[in-house]
Amino acid sequence: MVHRIILHIDMDAFFISVEQRDDPSLIGKPAAVCGSLSRSVITSANYEARPYGIRAGMSTQEARRRCPGLILVKGDHSKYTRTSARLFSILKDYTPLVEVASIDEAFLDITESILLFKTPSHIAQLIKERILKEEGLTCSIGMAPNKLLAKLGSRLKKPDGLVIIQKEEVEEILRDLPVEKLNGIGPKLTEALNSMGIHTCGQLGKVPVCTLTERFGVIGKRLHEMGMGIDRSAVIPFDEEEDPKSISHSVTLEEDTSDPQRLRKVLLQLSERVSQRMRKEGFSGSRVVLTVRYSDFYTFTKQKTLAQWINNGNEIFHHCFEIFESLSHPKPIRLLGVGVSHLKREWVQLDLFEKREKRNNLLKAMDRVNERFGDWTLTWAELY
DNA sequence: TCTGGGGTCCTAGGACCC
């Protein structure tokens, strides 16, 4: 295989950095973005807040307790989506092979682009400069022979880092690197590996594949390769992405409730939002999934496969309400979710071919990012 | 007043069919 050059671009503390750019009074003070000001979690904390232990996923209450002076900003997701779209349009100036990994992360395959630019690291440098100049934001970039290592690289030096991992250095870098630093190895796998005496990637790469497959099944082979820094997966540009497999919305209620009328209304609204997205993106589905979380945080899903394809709000509601009513709910409800899976395309987006031809068109990029992230703009307040 | 919201992939048991 041709030796590839992959970049992973990861925005630094994306949401709160956007807020700081727009409100300089936040600069230099511990600040964080959260979902809502009451029952929510931190979605992004700035580097001044991190010494207090403030991290994404922490409840806002816990964050306030740890850092009484913390400034909390309610997230404005439509703003982040618009910023994200402009960032992706910058990236597409350097290669058509840009993968949207999340709202603030991208993979670029620049193997072919180096003919047009001086060196690979020059491309990375140009990208950092343009993002800073045009958006006032910093990012961290990892450059490596594959996505796994590029992603590792962008994590190694944050914020505003540029880490280049050459093929020859891979073994040395991985030798003493804790396994949990790799994308895809979460808390449970880390614990399991550690209990087998495997703590570093170097150790992981030396474990025979059969030992790993015996213990972990199909992912055993993948783990073995990860330990050796091998990753053959391709960068998938946005216009070659597969269709989504499910569309869902969920909401944590302002307060736990058992009131059937309120719960019914929430299910109706969630069903309507799901159906609007399905129709906008051209899907029907034949499986409805209800998610319920009780006040004690016990969470479960119940699904129902239908004999027909549906995409309108009333039908989605009808089926998920039927599931809802078939259950005896022993505790007040904290969260409800409605989803549809088993999706089928009703129509093909007319601009798909156009998209292929105009990969550098800003509007197309914005459309695509909006399709993926636009619904983040909806908040609880807007539902009522 | 602890704990958001949107996804993907994998597993595993049971039903059902040949």
Add this chain to the structure above:
DNA sequence: TCTGGGGTCCTAGGACCC
């Protein structure tokens, strides 16, 4: 009349990601 075995679909739940 002591019971195989392969395949698919359905359902629920878990791990992981940002």
